Amino acid sequence: xxxxRPIESIIMTITLKNVSFSYTDSLYDAVIKDLNLxxxxxxxxxxxxxxxxxxxxxSKLINGLIPLxxxxxxxxxxxxxxxxxxDMTLAEISRYVGSVFQNPRSQFFNIDTDSExxxxxxxxxxxxxxxxxxVNRVVKEFHIEHLAGRNIFHLSGGEKxxxxxxxxxxxxxxxxxLDEPSANLDLKxxxxxxxxxxxxxxxxxxxxxxxxxxxxxxxxxDRICYVKEGRIAYEWTPAELEAKGAEYAASxxxxxxxxxQLNEMGDARLRGHxxxxxxxxxxxxxxNEILVFYDLHFAYNRKFPILDIPTLTLPWGQITALIxxxxxxxxxxxxxxCGLCGAWRQKRKVRKYGAYLIMQDVxxxxxxxxxxxxxxxxxxxxxxxxxxxxxxxxNLEQYAYExxxxxxxxxxxxxxxxxxxxxxxxxxxxxxxxxxxxYRQMLAVSATLQKLxxxxxxxxxITHDPEFILNCCSNIIRMEHGKIAExxxxxxxxxxxxxxxxxxxxxxxx
Amino acid sequence: MKLDPRTKLLLTLVANGMIFTAPLxxxxxxxxxxxxxxxxxxxxxxxxxxxxxxxxxxxxxxxxKSLDIGTSGxxxxxxxxxxxxxxxxxxVLYYVMTTTKVNEFMAGMSRMHVPNKVTIPLIVMIRFFxxxxxxxxxIGHAMQMRGIxxxxxxxxxxxxxxxxxxxxxxxxxxxxxxxxxxxxxxTRGLSPETRRTCIATIGFRVQDVIVFVYCLAVVAxxxxxxxxxxxxEDGP
Amino acid sequence: xxNIRTTGKKSSNTLVxxxxxxxxxAALYVVLAGIAASVGFIPAFIIVxxxxxxxxxxxxxxxxxxKVERPLLCCTLLCGFFGVLMVFTGHxxxxxxxxxVLGIVSGLCLKVFHKSFMGCFLAxxxxxxxxxxxxxPLWSSTEEYLAYCSSVCDAxxxxxxxxxSSSYWPLIGLFVFGALGxxxxxxxxxxMMKKHFERIGLVR
Numbered sequence: 001x002x003x004x005r006p007i008e009s010i011i012m013t014i015t016l017k018n019v020s021f022s023y024t025d026s027l028y029d030a031v032i033k034d035l036n037l038x039x040x041x042x043x044x045x046x047x048x049x050x051x052x053x054x055x056x057x058x059s060k061l062i063n064g065l066i067p068l069x070x071x072x073x074x075x076x077x078x079x080x081x082x083x084x085x086x087d088m089t090l091a092e093i094s095r096y097v098g099s100v101f102q103n104p105r106s107q108f109f110n111i112d113t114d115s116e117x118x119x120x121x122x123x124x125x126x127x128x129x130x131x132x133x134x135v136n137r138v139v140k141e142f143h144i145e146h147l148a149g150r151n152i153f154h155l156s157g158g159e160k161x162x163x164x165x166x167x168x169x170x171x172x173x174x175x176x177x178l179d180e181p182s183a184n185l186d187l188k189x190x191x192x193x194x195x196x197x198x199x200x201x202x203x204x205x206x207x208x209x210x211x212x213x214x215x216x217x218x219x220x221x222d223r224i225c226y227v228k229e230g231r232i233a234y235e236w237t238p239a240e241l242e243a244k245g246a247e248y249a250a251s252x253x254x255x256x257x258x259x260x261q262l263n264e265m266g267d268a269r270l271r272g273h274x275x276x277x278x279x280x281x282x283x284x285x286x287x288n289e290i291l292v293f294y295d296l297h298f299a300y301n302r303k304f305p306i307l308d309i310p311t312l313t314l315p316w317g318q319i320t321a322l323i324x325x326x327x328x329x330x331x332x333x334x335x336x337x338c339g340l341c342g343a344w345r346q347k348r349k350v351r352k353y354g355a356y357l358i359m360q361d362v363x364x365x366x367x368x369x370x371x372x373x374x375x376x377x378x379x380x381x382x383x384x385x386x387x388x389x390x391x392x393x394x395n396l397e398q399y400a401y402e403x404x405x406x407x408x409x410x411x412x413x414x415x416x417x418x419x420x421x422x423x424x425x426x427x428x429x430x431x432x433x434x435x436x437x438x439y440r441q442m443l444a445v446s447a448t449l450q451k452l453x454x455x456x457x458x459x460x461x462i463t464h465d466p467e468f469i470l471n472c473c474s475n476i477i478r479m480e481h482g483k484i485a486e487x488x489x490x491x492x493x494x495x496x497x498x499x500x501x502x503x504x505x506x507x508x509x510x
Numbered sequence: 511m512k513l514d515p516r517t518k519l520l521l522t523l524v525a526n527g528m529i530f531t532a533p534l535x536x537x538x539x540x541x542x543x544x545x546x547x548x549x550x551x552x553x554x555x556x557x558x559x560x561x562x563x564x565x566x567x568x569x570x571x572x573x574x575k576s577l578d579i580g581t582s583g584x585x586x587x588x589x590x591x592x593x594x595x596x597x598x599x600x601x602v603l604y605y606v607m608t609t610t611k612v613n614e615f616m617a618g619m620s621r622m623h624v625p626n627k628v629t630i631p632l633i634v635m636i637r638f639f640x641x642x643x644x645x646x647x648x649i650g651h652a653m654q655m656r657g658i659x660x661x662x663x664x665x666x667x668x669x670x671x672x673x674x675x676x677x678x679x680x681x682x683x684x685x686x687x688x689x690x691x692x693x694x695x696x697t698r699g700l701s702p703e704t705r706r707t708c709i710a711t712i713g714f715r716v717q718d719v720i721v722f723v724y725c726l727a728v729v730a731x732x733x734x735x736x737x738x739x740x741x742x743e744d745g746p
Numbered sequence: 747x748x749n750i751r752t753t754g755k756k757s758s759n760t761l762v763x764x765x766x767x768x769x770x771x772a773a774l775y776v777v778l779a780g781i782a783a784s785v786g787f788i789p790a791f792i793i794v795x796x797x798x799x800x801x802x803x804x805x806x807x808x809x810x811x812x813k814v815e816r817p818l819l820c821c822t823l824l825c826g827f828f829g830v831l832m833v834f835t836g837h838x839x840x841x842x843x844x845x846x847v848l849g850i851v852s853g854l855c856l857k858v859f860h861k862s863f864m865g866c867f868l869a870x871x872x873x874x875x876x877x878x879x880x881x882x883p884l885w886s887s888t889e890e891y892l893a894y895c896s897s898v899c900d901a902x903x904x905x906x907x908x909x910x911s912s913s914y915w916p917l918i919g920l921f922v923f924g925a926l927g928x929x930x931x932x933x934x935x936x937x938m939m940k941k942h943f944e945r946i947g948l949v950r
Contacts, residue, residue, distance in 0.1 A: 025752070027750060064697070065693060065696070065697065066754075067751070067753035067754065068754070068759050069693065069696055069754055069759045069763075070753060070754045071752070071754030071755065072752070072753050072754060073750060073751070073752055073753065074750070074751060074752075074753045075749055075750045075751070077749075089701070089758065090697065090699065090759055091699040091700075091701045091704055094698055094699030095699070097697075098697075098698075099694075099697040099698075101690065103690055105641070105687070106641075106686075106690035106694065107690065107694035108637070108691075108694075109612070109633070109634075109637065109691070109694075109695055109698075109700070110611070110612045110613065110637070111611070111612050111636075111637055112611055114611075114709075115611050115612055115613040115709070115710070118613065119613070119698060121707075121709075122706045122707050123698060123699035123700045123701070123704065123706050124699055125704060125705055125706055125707050127707065128707055128708060128709050128711070131707065131709045132709050135709065153640045153641075168698075171698075171699075335651075338651075338655060339654070339655075340654060340655070357651070357655060359648065359651075359652065361648070361683065363679060363682055363683050363686070364649050364651075364652050364679055364683065365649075365652035365679070366679060367652075367653070367656070367658070367674070367675045367678065367679060369941050369942060377658075378656045378657065380657070402945075403942065405682055405942070405946040406945055406947060419656065423655070423656065423657070522834055523833070523834065526833070526834045526835055527833065599834075599835060603834070627761075627765065627819070627823070628823065628826075630762070630765045630766070630769070631765045631769035631772065631823055631827070632827060633769065634765070634766050634769025634773075635768075635769040635770070635772045635827060636773075638769060638770050639773055639777070642773055642777060670934060673801075673802065673805070673934075674938065677806065677938075678938070678942050680774075681805070681806060681943070682943075682948065684770055684771075684774065687770070688763075688766055688767050688770045688813075689763075691770075692762055692763040692766040695762060695766065696759055696762050696763075700762065701758055701759075701762065702758065702765065703758060
């Protein structure tokens with residue numbers, strides 16, 4: 001036990017004993033099968049694995065949502081220290097376990113940041129004077145003085161996630177459970193998150209992180225548990241995993257352990273293409289064919305334009321990545337290109353040959369009761385044969401009569417792409433298509449995008465994911481303060497890109 | 511200047527309860543009080559804008575009254591007048607909404623012995639309006655890109671389809687948010703049975719007493735307890 | 747395996763879920779009702795506005811009914827909130843009492859019929875009386891309402907309003923139209939539930 005901690009603080013070992021769990025009535029189709037896991041006090045453990053392997057379920061077992069909240073069938077016991085979670089209430093558990101979730105938007109109960117940080121303490125019935133002290137302490141520790149007293153709805157995703165961490169930290173639990181906390185964040189916020197986790201670990205807390213993106217916890221985590229089909233299949237230290245190389249991690253569906261390894265990967269890919277002589281040759285050739293947009297402006301206030309781009313050139317039939325910090329105006333650019341905001345003159349121009357936006361939350365753009373109708377909806381005039389062809393191109397033909405919302409995340413995204421293709425627009429803009437995806441899903445998305453580009457569409461992808469850019473993009477546009485800071489082809493500039501996207505994250509970690 | 515949430519509750523109740531049941535002069539009395547409170551909060555710009563619009567509208571209605579504008583004109587004016595009547599209530603609501611924090615409100619409610627079962631959904635509701643508009647806007651954008659418009663051949667042949675396109679994605683994402691929010695809230699130890707504390711200090715102070723007395727005085731006036739009521743009724 | 751057990755049945759935790767659902771659906775109900783009722787700002791369409799409100803809110807209400815586990819409590823809270831909010835926008839105290847009563851009745855409908863289509867349908871019709879009863883002050887306190895209208899509107903319109911409020915038929919019309927909207931909305935909602943929500947897996 002580290003020095004300086006109060007004597008009454010308990011050493012809390014998390015023990016999962018022969019746990020099985022299923023979301024249905026019988027254990028026949030269990031998500032977790034006979035799992036045994038022990039996490040010692042003060043350890044930082046990453047639960048990694050492909051989507052649907054049951055790692056989120058394990059996190060729910062630790063924070064008591066199973067068996068207390070989630071309906072299903074369970075056998076076995078989860079012990080926190082010497083207490084069985086089944087015998088506690090969630091309010092009691094919240095004293096010992098603090099949880100942060102994936103979606104920063106939907107984990108707030110309050111409107112202003114101060115009350116949000118105090119929320120957990122208030123629920124525990126602490127003395128107001130003490131709560132105030134704790135809030136002040138946490139605000140100082142997390143360096144979030146600039147966020148104090150703000151409206152949460154005006155914060156960015158990264159800032160919201162910081163507030164969520166601060167709020168959990170204020171109740172001073174022994175165990176922190178984070179469920180894909182980085183899924184919706186940009187790399188800078190991810191670096192901040194890493195700093196927070198490091199601080200918790202230093203204070204002797206137990207931290208359990210469910211995550212595909214391991215790179216930011218490389219120096220902090222004690223071990224990585226690879227979950228497969230509801231069991232712990234492998235265990236490594238981060239160094240061991242890194243030593244096995246990027247290909248090994250990728251073959252297990254994990255994202256890269258060290259962003260610096262990315263360079264080699266990108267090189268390998270481009271060299272591979274060189275041999276085939278497909279993309280590299282095409283890139284040189286089609287540089288002449290470009291799409292140009294003029295006068296992209298948007299401002300709420302004339303003095304502070306959010307977007308101010310005199311000319312934007314997109315290479316035709318290729319994938320261009322749009323990078324930049326939060327608030328650089330990337331989403332606004334996408335919306336202006338799609339005719340969703342801006343002056344009506346811009347909008348009218350765009351209606352003729354504008355772009356089609358695939359939103360981050362694709363649930364918002366699925367309207368009808370079957371995949372086929374979804375594609376037909378935007379068509380003018382509707383043509384079922386053409387629609388089916390589009391579906392075949394997206395590997396969706398077997399789902400043509402399913403309800404689009406009942407599909408998996410990746411399939412939904414492809415349905416949305418299909419509706420964009422059918423609308424006949426030549427430019428498709430993607431808003432963070434790979435957030436929260438594991439390696440295999442990311443590859444699937446980039447394959448879809450490449451196919452789309454090959455069929456003659458021009459793609460612009462807003463992304464914070466360097467791995468993804470190296471995988472499929474051919475051009476980069478970096479935005480800063482509503483302007484285009486630079487534009488360059490990826491080929492020959494891989495190192496520069498990785499450098500640019502990751503410098504701040506290593507600064508903060510160092 | 512901070513008011514107790516319970517005082518604010520009384521203020522809104524009195525001001526808004528009067529919109530349709532009392533002469534205009536009473537609403538104006540309430541607006542004056544609220545404006546002073548708003549100025550104390552440093553929102554004088556809002557107050558100025560409001561009075562500009564409100565007085566302008568008053569002059570406009572006065573001018574229209576003597577004109578003969580026909581039945582359709584009258585109907586339009588009457589509906590505008592309805593909005594005009596609601597405006598004072600909106601000022602009070604604006605004041606309360608912008609100056610009350612969620613936990614203050616919760617503490618005030620629990621002091622009034624309102625059970626948590628009522629407060630929790632009430633707060634979720636208040637917290638949820640901004641999210642609701644965000645979601646609706648995103649769906650609107652998606653509809654726009656698809657070319658689904660309120661008035662088009664498709665929606666005119668099947669008027670319920672527009673309801674379907676609007677509501678189904680909205681409801682799906684709302685239920686998802688509801689699940690995530692309730693999970694986040696229970697893991698943070700919120701439970702209807704436990705007593706919670708609150709960092710916001712609430713309690714009655716001098717300003718609360720003043721506002722209280724003022725509100726009660728206005729109500730007393732309305733009920734015709736003092737002889738001044740006759741003068742006021744002649745007012746507008 | 748020795749101790750297989752079902753989980754998530756503890757009442758206090760599902761209660762929070764229900765309460766959050768009430769909050770969210772109440773917000774949605776208020777907004778939708780507000781938008782639909784804005785048709786009634788044109789006085790000639792006042793009667794149609796209740797029809798619109800109950801038509802538009804049927805689908806969310808059906809989803810709400812199928813999601814909550816304590817229909818009596820949740821319906822009472824939902825209607826109560828709407829009533830209290832209407833008090834705050836100037837519709838008189840009576841509306842909140844009406845809201846609570848209607849909420850209890852609709853909750854009982856759901857309890858008696860166990861969330862079957864019949865139960866949801868009746869509960870929906872019951873709740874549809876809520877926006878209709880917002881207009882009651884127009885009849886119960888006619889003089890005051892007309893008094894301030896006469897300060898601005900011309901005589902013919904006042905006479906029209908007076909005529910409207912002196913007979914009770916329009917009030918009955920309001921309720922009938924509201925209920926009609928709920929009946930049609932109920933059938934649409936059933937179709938939507940089958941067509942969308944059951945297939946998505948939101949509702950069992």
